[in-house]
Amino acid sequence: MRTRRIKAPSDAPSGLYHCISRVVDRRLVFGALEKERFCDLMRRYACFCGVRILTFCVMSNHFHLLIEVPRRPDQPPGDHELLERIAAIHSSGRTRVIRELFARATPEEREALRHRFWRRMGDLSQFLKELKQRFSQWHNLRQGRRGTLWEERFRSVLIGPEGRALSTVAAYIDLNPVRAGIVSHPAEYRWSGYAQAMAGKSDALAGYEHLMRLHDGCAALYPQQAFIRYHHGLFGHGGRCRTIPGNPRGHPPVRTVRDAARGASPTVSPTEAPAGIAGDPGGIVDRLLRRIAYFSSGAVIGTRGFVDSMVHRLGLRQPRTMGGSAFPGQPPDSAPPITPGCAIHPLGDSGEWWIFSLRASRT
Numbered sequence: 001m002r003t004r005r006i007k008a009p010s011d012a013p014s015g016l017y018h019c020i021s022r023v024v025d026r027r028l029v030f031g032a033l034e035k036e037r038f039c040d041l042m043r044r045y046a047c048f049c050g051v052r053i054l055t056f057c058v059m060s061n062h063f064h065l066l067i068e069v070p071r072r073p074d075q076p077p078g079d080h081e082l083l084e085r086i087a088a089i090h091s092s093g094r095t096r097v098i099r100e101l102f103a104r105a106t107p108e109e110r111e112a113l114r115h116r117f118w119r120r121m122g123d124l125s126q127f128l129k130e131l132k133q134r135f136s137q138w139h140n141l142r143q144g145r146r147g148t149l150w151e152e153r154f155r156s157v158l159i160g161p162e163g164r165a166l167s168t169v170a171a172y173i174d175l176n177p178v179r180a181g182i183v184s185h186p187a188e189y190r191w192s193g194y195a196q197a198m199a200g201k202s203d204a205l206a207g208y209e210h211l212m213r214l215h216d217g218c219a220a221l222y223p224q225q226a227f228i229r230y231h232h233g234l235f236g237h238g239g240r241c242r243t244i245p246g247n248p249r250g251h252p253p254v255r256t257v258r259d260a261a262r263g264a265s266p267t268v269s270p271t272e273a274p275a276g277i278a279g280d281p282g283g284i285v286d287r288l289l290r291r292i293a294y295f296s297s298g299a300v301i302g303t304r305g306f307v308d309s310m311v312h313r314l315g316l317r318q319p320r321t322m323g324g325s326a327f328p329g330q331p332p333d334s335a336p337p338i339t340p341g342c343a344i345h346p347l348g349d350s351g352e353w354w355i356f357s358l359r360a361s362r363t
Contacts, residue, residue: 055193160302
């Protein structure tokens with residue numbers, strides 16, 4: 001029996017999700033070319049569907065996405081915006097044909113066309129369905145194979161917008177290749193939001209800019225500044241960006257972002273320079289380098305108020321609250337087991353945020 005997928009309330013401005021999907025039999029399908037193709041399709045379909053990729057990581061047999069899905073408007077966008085989004089996933093020839101259809105259509109036919117495309121936009125499930133299908137078609141054609149490529153439907157965890165939950169899950173995703181022993185620093189793994197932001201890619205930097213706006217409500221940061229702030233928070237250092245001499249608005253260039261993660265940025269004093277993965281024993285990075293099943297197999301993560309509100313909206317009886325902490329780094333006898341059924345666990349020492357779990361999956 002399928003676990004019920006939990007989505008954000010319909011009246012929320014957006015929904016935030018950690019999504020995971022694996023290749024069938026967990027085969028190592030994704031080489032460098034496949035990862036590049038997947039990243040390209042991911043950006044294209046995110047544009048088409050109107051979702052925002054905050055960060056991501058594409059591994060050899062699975063992927064992680066941290067996605068924001070804005071609340072769906074009541075009406076489809078205008079013809080100009082709609083055609084721009086259609087152009088993101090279709091060839092120039094196919095887009096030209098669709099433009100001609102819109103131009104020749106009667107008002108009633110044009111409205112039907114708009115709603116036909118609109119039904120495919122603004123929905124998490126539709127976005128993942130189209131992305132996975134399109135990649136499967138490309139991969140099967142290239143390999144001369146048939147049949148399903150993906151192990152099962154994607155898994156998703158709903159994340160509350162308040163508190164540290166969102167940025168911590170983002171860090172967990174960014175550290176995935178380090179946790180797997182592939183690289184020693186997340187900046188070295190090119191098929192991730194973190195490495196692409198380090199390389200100065202605008203769409204990756206925009207994801208971190210929005211993540212930090214959600215995290216601390218700071219709307220005045222430039223994308224590069226937001227990424228430096230996120231990086232410093234990840235490695236346990238102060239995240240305030242200093243103004244570069246000759247740049248009174250404090251807008252660091254891309255090179256500054258790359259250097260900042262190596263401790264060589266002119267925007268960061270030597271005492272604030274990040275020490276790297278090994279420089280945070282027992283801290284957040286050390287904990288996130290261990291596997292946390294709740295981040296992939298839970299249902300809702302957020303403040304206790306957010307978790308309780310979702311339990312109430314789902315019409316479930318109040319689940320039992322487990323003692324201890326579900327976050328790695330606690331003494332073994334104080335950490336609760338992953339229990340079947342419904343349970344609420346604290347995450348972290350302070351009890352600032354919690355997780356609501358529906359099942360006991362470690363897969």
